[in-house]
Amino acid sequence: MKINNNQLLRFTTAGSVDDGKSTLIGRLLYDSKSIFEDQLDSVSKTSAKKGHNGVDLALFTDGLKDEREQGITIDVAYRYFTTPKRKFIIADTPGHIQYTRNMVTGASTANAAVILIDARHGVIEQTKRHSFIASLLNIPHLIVCVNKMDLVDYSEEVYNDIIAQFEEFSSKLITKDIRFIPISALLGDNVVNYSKNMEWYHEGTLLSVLENLHISSDINKIDARFPVQTVLRPQSEEFRDYRGYAGKIASGIYRVGDVVAVLPSGFQSKIKSINAGEKELEEAYAPMSVSITLEDDIDVSRGNMIVRKNNQPKMEQEFDVMLCWLANEAAKPRAKYTIVHTSHEERAIIKDVVYKMEINTFERDSEDSSLSMNDIARVKIRTTRRLMLDAYRDNRNTGSVILIDESTNETVAAGMVV
Incomplete structure (x- = not known):
């Protein structure tokens, strides 16, 4: 399947405390050469001050001063990087159980979720919680990374046992595309480059899986929904009679001449014009921000919704x-x-x-x-x-x-x- 290199993949990372989420993202950025020289220089100096041998990869995501001082990630951190095949936005969410709410924020717009499991501990409550939330939010792809394989001697038996643990409860999830990858984020095994320590694994590195995931649009193209955010009534003489309803199309397609209903009143009219800025359009679709005018003078205000006459919520x-x-x-x-x-x-x-x-x-x-x-x-x-x-x-x-x-x-x- 041909991948559009302009296509954007949003994915969230989740796992328990110290499962290595920040290190994994740092490894992705570092090995895919997505780090600017000044960032690398800054993190290298900070790593040296902390007494680390080499670069502390977790610092690439722990950008806030408080995070660095406390040594933990305390909020949802968004990171961006690009490879020749695809653009990415990463939402890194905290692992503490009291921050599960942050995963809801980070995962709400994601196309995929990367769930980290510490190979030494296997499936724990946070693993199930994060997987359930990802499924609840209709995230179509789950990528389960069994991390810290270097600490269990790269054991295939340990890896297979964790897969069995995960599959035991994942049959109840809505998400059906679940993939498993054994990795060491710290050492780079199977993150961007294949591991020489796990020749028994042949299914693809994390980056290659992310680059080749099929992204199906989560925008509903059938049900036309246009929530009105504001009513435009220009004061200038030229546009004295203009009354436009501005907002962002939530789903579906709108065309000039379409018969629509305004909810909750139910009054009907036809679309007279559609404008995006100064440009007049014949049709508009989600997620465009536009202004729509109607042929009839109907009382429409913020919070109302313009929908198709025969397709209503x-x-x-x-x-x-x-x-x-x-x-x-x-x-x-x-x-x-x-x-x-x-x-x-x-x-x-x-x-x-x-x-x-x-x-x-x-x-x-x-x-x-x-x-x-x-x-x-x-x-x-x-x-x-x-x-x-x-x-x-x-x-x-x-x-x-x-x-x-x-x-x-x-x-x-x-x-x-x-």
């Missing part, structure tokens, strides 16, 4: 979501939150916790109705007005919501419409 005031609780403080029963969905904001409550997921066993606990940090649960939400919703599996953009605490303005939860 469900409009519901009460609905189920798979919710990941992000806040340090537990959810308060019947507390009021602001729910944000596309450009639409409403007040909402968590009406009911249907069940919580037990990550280790994937069992559903319908008895426990509490929600604490990093909990993943199916909940029933009720809003003050109806929202225009699609299932997350069909449309990431119109199937996702966040909850904001009205008193602190903190984002407390992220949810995927079931």
Whole structure:
């Protein structure tokens, strides 16, 4: 299959503490020659000050001063690099269990997830948690890297045992494309270059797998959804009669002359014009940012959605979501939150916790109705007005919501419409 060298692959890395995520990314950047000379010089000096022999690869991702001083990665760090075959964006997420919420952020737009496992410890709770979140977010590819193979004498038996451990629970995941690679991020085995220490492995290095992954667009091309962000009413005499509805197309295609409906009112009209800046278009598609005018004078405001007449989302005031609780403080029963969905904001409550997921066993606990940090649960939400919703599996953009605490303005939860 021919790979487009302009094609962008977004992938996230996840694993437990000290599984070697930062070292792995540093190795990818270093061995693929994606490090600028001034970066290499700076990291080399820092490594020498710390008494390391050679370059400390983890420092290529630990860019914040606090991270370097504490010796840990404390937030989602985004890194960019390019090879002759493809462009990449990496989201490096912390391994501590209290930072599982950061993986939700890093993985929300990813095409693939690289899950690290320490060869000495095998599959642990964080492995299952990160894999489950990746599957929950509909990430199509999981690449399981069994790291630190040098510390288990590059044992094929240890590697096969870890694969068996992972496959025992991964059969319950939505993601079906799961690949396994034995590596040593510190020494470079099977990261960019093949390992001479593991001649029993022949399936490809991590970089070659990433370069050749098939990326299927996660943008829904069928269901036309245009959330209105703002109404344009220029004050100049030349555009006195112009009334445009501006926003980013969430999915689908819009053409001049299309019959559309404006939700939630349901009023119908035809698209009169589509503009991208000063350029007039005959058609526009996701994820373009455009301004649309209609032939009829309809009351349209921020938070409304322009859709096809015969293809509309469900409009519901009460609905189920798979919710990941992000806040340090537990959810308060019947507390009021602001729910944000596309450009639409409403007040909402968590009406009911249907069940919580037990990550280790994937069992559903319908008895426990509490929600604490990093909990993943199916909940029933009720809003003050109806929202225009699609299932997350069909449309990431119109199937996702966040909850904001009205008193602190903190984002407390992220949810995927079931």
